[in-house]
Amino acid sequence: MGYSSLCRSIVPAASDNYTHGRLGYKVCKITPHHMSGVLTGEQCARLFQNSSRDASANYCIGNDGGIVGNVDENNRAWTSSSRTNDCQAITIEVSNSSTGGNWPISDAAWNALINLCVDICRRYGFSLVYDGTPNGSLTRHNMFSNTDCPGPYLQSKLPELANIVNSRLGSGYTPAPIPAPSTGHKVGDVVSINGVYTASNSTKKLKPAKTSGTITRIISGALNPYLLDNGNLGWVNNGCITGGGSSASSSGGSSLDAVAQAVIAGNYGNGDDRKRRLQAAGYDYNAVQQRVNQILGGGRVSSTPSYNLDDVARRVIRGDFGNGEERKRRLQAAGYDYNAVQKRVNQML
Numbered sequence: 001m002g003y004s005s006l007c008r009s010i011v012p013a014a015s016d017n018y019t020h021g022r023l024g025y026k027v028c029k030i031t032p033h034h035m036s037g038v039l040t041g042e043q044c045a046r047l048f049q050n051s052s053r054d055a056s057a058n059y060c061i062g063n064d065g066g067i068v069g070n071v072d073e074n075n076r077a078w079t080s081s082s083r084t085n086d087c088q089a090i091t092i093e094v095s096n097s098s099t100g101g102n103w104p105i106s107d108a109a110w111n112a113l114i115n116l117c118v119d120i121c122r123r124y125g126f127s128l129v130y131d132g133t134p135n136g137s138l139t140r141h142n143m144f145s146n147t148d149c150p151g152p153y154l155q156s157k158l159p160e161l162a163n164i165v166n167s168r169l170g171s172g173y174t175p176a177p178i179p180a181p182s183t184g185h186k187v188g189d190v191v192s193i194n195g196v197y198t199a200s201n202s203t204k205k206l207k208p209a210k211t212s213g214t215i216t217r218i219i220s221g222a223l224n225p226y227l228l229d230n231g232n233l234g235w236v237n238n239g240c241i242t243g244g245g246s247s248a249s250s251s252g253g254s255s256l257d258a259v260a261q262a263v264i265a266g267n268y269g270n271g272d273d274r275k276r277r278l279q280a281a282g283y284d285y286n287a288v289q290q291r292v293n294q295i296l297g298g299g300r301v302s303s304t305p306s307y308n309l310d311d312v313a314r315r316v317i318r319g320d321f322g323n324g325e326e327r328k329r330r331l332q333a334a335g336y337d338y339n340a341v342q343k344r345v346n347q348m349l
Ligand SMILES: [Zn+2]
Pocket: 033, 034, 079, 080, 141, 149, 150
């Protein structure tokens, strides 16, 4: 749909800083971010003209209230660390009026944000639902990633934003229902794998016998977010796998973690009895038992790095893990080798 007519200027992001198209998703959400700085819309948008930034936004609103287009609404900007969210969302970076503390924004930026949201809702036919979960049509970066964005001030204003925008839309306005995500996979899904899949930067052939794998880990927003078979098959993206709905996830809707916790709680007995009962309930015994072992083993997936170091380093550079000791603590809590990740970050920078 191009850009909003409210734009003061268009400063397009580098073409390798966003995804062309929206992978079949319809626009039905808005995700406001804060810039963690005091900038004009143009200054923020220019940052996303740097290819190595690996980030962008559909719009950047400056401290002066100027609205600047950065990624055409037809395309998915890389803003919220979530493919599913950003494929459905118009993302908006909003300048702060001062740095630190509650990370406030100016009245000019606030009013511009309201006007832009009203314009987007009118054109796409939805209203703002803020329920504090990713299911609403007004979502936050920190729902998807370990970040402070959109900052305490803007976050506290989101219910008010939804109320003001919806009242501007008027009583004659009938919003379309928010469509449920139509793609995406979850941990425990057994998926079919295309004959060739892309892992990190190289294209590899599968082991001949392998036509399916189990998703054992997901990093949303990563280039290749799905880890298969604890790294034995590597990291892949959505285009490389089809299906999903393993026996574990299709029966009763329990996630692998929930079933594993039930096993640990003793609900499925032990040994062969456990195996028989899990299988009778429709679960993939090996996948469940593997998850049980991971949980009981302190959450370590394996002794060798089974994640894509470049993806993690990019997330560190993007600020997802904070700085200094906090970064170390968060990386280690997430199961990453801090020294290896930090080394890669330093190389990239
Ligand atoms: Zn953000």
